[in-house]
Amino acid sequence: MIQMQRANHLHLRLYLEKLSTERKAMVQKEKxxxxxxxxxxxxxxxxxxxxxxxxxxxxxxxxxxxxxxxxxxxxxxxxxxxxxxxxxxxxxxxxxxxxxxxxxKVDRVWDVALIGAGNLGRALVQYQGFVNRGFRIAMVFDNDPQKIGQMLGEFVIQDAARIGELIPQAGIQIAMLVVPAAAAQSVADTLIKAGVRAILNYAPTPINVPPDVRVEHVDPAMPLQHMTYYL
Amino acid sequence: MIQMQRANHLHLRLYLEKLSTERKAMVQKEKxxxxxxxxxxxxxxxxxxxxxxxxxxxxxxxxxxxxxxxxxxxxxxxxxxxxxxxxxxxxxxxxxxxxxxxxxKVDRVWDVALIGAGNLGRALVQYQGFVNRGFRIAMVFDNDPQKIGQMLGEFVIQDAARIGELIPQAGIQIAMLVVPAAAAQSVADTLIKAGVRAILNYAPTPINVPPDVRVEHVDPAMPLQHMTYYL
DNA sequence: CATTGTGAACGGGTTCACAGCA
DNA sequence: TGCTGTGAACCCGTTCACAATG
Structure with missing residues (x-):
């Protein structure tokens, strides 16, 4: 009898735990x-x-x-x-x-498109820190005719005009936007139309995106300006 | 009479405003x-x-x-x-x-020391975005004998062993730490001893500093990992 | 009349404190 | 005993709503 109660108790507990875990997984994104x-x-x-x-x-x-x-x-x-x-x-x-x-979701490797082959873009291509953390730069774009067709690391720099064609082809969902402020919004629009759902924005301006697209801002000068307040 | 009252009123207001502004400036750092x-x-x-x-x-x-x-x-x-x-x-x-x-406090230009002449460090030296925002890289260090003495942009790469000598000489208070994780803490300690009070930490590890030193972390992979959660 | 500056209300993230468990 | 998981209390940043004002 005691044994049975124990057994029932155990099953009940496991069942409740399972329910609770599933519930957590289900509502996780909301909560x-x-x-x-x-x-x-x-x-x-x-x-x-x-x-x-x-x-x-x-x-x-x-x-x-x-x-x-x-x-x-x-x-x-x-x-x-x-x-x-x-x-x-x-x-x-x-x-x-x-x-x-x-x-x-970094138990896999995500292909990332890099837009803008300037100084910062070049450094990000060289950067060794992405690959063990779930990301691999898979494509590089620029709109400068001087740069298009040239090599950057292992990549041929592609014409930014072909974003709408090449990014969906490659199934890329993540982009790093490393272009001048003036170009940022229109390039972002193009990326989103091409299927990109997450943009790491290195351009020194906010961009507007639909609610189902994620944006994170990065600006090398901002954390410095934050610190000088306290000096 | 009305004129006088107006004048008094104005003086009073200006006086109160001055008081209030001073008070704000005084307690600002606390509050x-x-x-x-x-x-x-x-x-x-x-x-x-x-x-x-x-x-x-x-x-x-x-x-x-x-x-x-x-x-x-x-x-x-x-x-x-x-x-x-x-x-x-x-x-x-x-x-x-x-x-x-x-x-x-970016109504002036701060000299910044850059420690680590790897890919990322090189890109930061080239980066055009600092100078209009209040910062100028003024000195570059590395501990690699291959790199010491070489040029990086307009700078001669200095021996990291001379941080304790050159940074106080130049009166530098801000450093960008772009070294491997294993070296970060000891280099940070050296910087702080040399008078640095703000560290922008690009090393992929937290560092311990005394409470009067500011640290900000930057990791190019972290915002990407944040976004993938929502994909 | 549009818009600021701000006390008060609100909300949600953090800390507390402890039951539960290995 | 040591440490996790968590409800409740707390705290603090955000929003609200409106008096003040050029």
Missing amino acids: VPDIIVSRLPLYLRTLERLHEAGRQTISSQELGDIVGVSAAQIRKDISQFGEFGKQGMGYSIPYLIEKLRQIL | VPDIIVSRLPLYLRTLERLHEAGRQTISSQELGDIVGVSAAQIRKDISQFGEFGKQGMGYSIPYLIEKLRQIL
Whole structure:
């Protein structure tokens, strides 16, 4: 009898856990605050470095100390996506890395188009840091006749006029926009028409996009201007 | 009599305004939330572009639409530092630019040291976007004997071992750290000992610094990983 | 009359504190 | 015992709404 109750209890618990996990997966996109999502890449990067150094487990306390947030916040953030820790021993680093990669969808490699073969664009093509983090530059565009047809690293620089043709062909969904401010909006429009759904905007101007397209801004001077306030 | 009252009233108002402005300037560093400071460079950059395009005034509504925040937030943010607007007509763009530059202390040009002459470091030296925004790379360091003594743009690459000697000499307070993760902490320690008080950290690892030193992280892969969550 | 500056209300992210579990 | 997961309390940034004003 006791055995049966235990068994029933266990089944019930497992069932409820399964329900709860599925529910979380279902509603995740609606409910997880963006600010939490934005911290996950930082956790992931830190865990990857710890793993390379041979560490196997870590507590929320230690991880929080390293990345500069409270232990409670680490736990709350991670628990949005499931129960990945073990009481008394913390989180398994390889397991948490795997889960974070799944959540952020970087458990694969995304092809990225780079628009603009200026100084910054050239540096991004050379940059070694993308490939282990889930991204590979797969195509480079520019509209300068001097540059079109030339090599940049392993790529032939393509005519920006062919974005609408080549990007859908390659099925590319992510673009880095590294063009002058004046060109940014019209190039962005072209990219979106070509099927791009995420734009990393290095142009020094905001761009307007439909609500189903994601944009992140990057401006090398802005964090410097932020810091000088405090000097 | 009416004239006198007007005059007195005006003096009183000016006096109170002066008091209030001074008080704001005094307590500003304690009270303004960092998240507000982080939006100011975005406002400034946007206003500078509008000014180049010949615009003279703008309302909080329109500025908010452009940068993607509410009009109320624009007004609250700006009013932390004084009363720069005019009821009925909005903000004078040149005046607001001047004030924001003062607040962010980019109404001057800061010398910046760049540590690490790899791909990314090289691109930052070439980058044209710093100089109009208040920053000038003034010195480049690396610890690779192959690179030391070579030219990078207009600079001779200096031996990183001489940071402690050359940076205080030049009075440099800002550094961009573009070195491998393994070297980041020790180089940061050296920089801080040399008098650096703000570090823009391109190394893919957090660094520990004393509370009077500012650090901002930049990682080209992190915003991409943030966006893929939503794809 | 359009638009700012701001006190008050609101909302949601963070911290707290502890039950639950290995 | 050590540490996670989480409801509740708290805190702080955002929005609201309107008096003030050129």
